[in-house]
Amino acid sequence: MNADPHGPFHGPLAHAYACAAHIQVANEAAWNSPGGCSCCTPEQKREGLSEDWGIASPDAWRRQAEALVSEDSNAPATTLLELRMVSSQAVGQPIDAGLWRDAIARMCRQRGLDEAVYQRLIDLAGTILDYEKRFMADGLLPPGAIVPAIKAWDLGRGANMARWGVQCGYADMQTSQWFAMRASEQALRYYTTWWDFSAGYILGRCLHFDQGSFSHWYTTPLEVHHLMMTHPQSPWLNLPFRG
Structure with missing residues (x-):
């Protein structure tokens, strides 16, 4: 599991970045990197945000980051x-x-x-x-358990959006970390463990993309989940969800 030696390993900011681990780990990027992913250049990331999110300016980035870490969800x-x-x-x-x-x-x-x-x-x-x-x-939920909420789908993406703002030059580090920390704070409102946070993220993703087909939209984050729950250097094993 990749980690940035200059990134946080403990404390609230590390918790925030651990909330975004699904995307970072799937991209083979350092889970605790403060400045985005290593899978593409800043120019490529700006192009990707424009194509996938319609984000092409600092203002558009801020609006999307605010929406992802907000308390509202009408789904x-x-x-x-x-x-x-x-x-x-x-x-x-x-x-x-x-x-x-x-x-x-x-x-x-x-x-x-x-x-x-x-x-x-x-x-x-x-x-x-x-x-x-x-x-x-598949071992994603214990027997008889339920998914309490799908807000993790927004919050995980929100914590990553915070870092992508730095990578794209749309935000400074202080602003980026504020949004990442906001995602972490919201996660604590909805979930009690990394286990149910991850299940909420995957269910939200599947309801958005997978539509009951159990395709790669499901199997890819399932693989990340099992890695995060078993790898000795996983932040989900070394950081308490609730401190």
């Missing part, structure tokens, strides 16, 4: 996972697929949502359950 999957968590807390135990379906129906009635919206949410809940079942089979 339907976020609504469903929050609903499942609240419903579980209300009865004091995990809820099964049937009770989750009932909770979705009640929410739709209370919000005046029509049958088409209800069906889309039910289908999405089914997709989430399918992923969680596969996650357990």
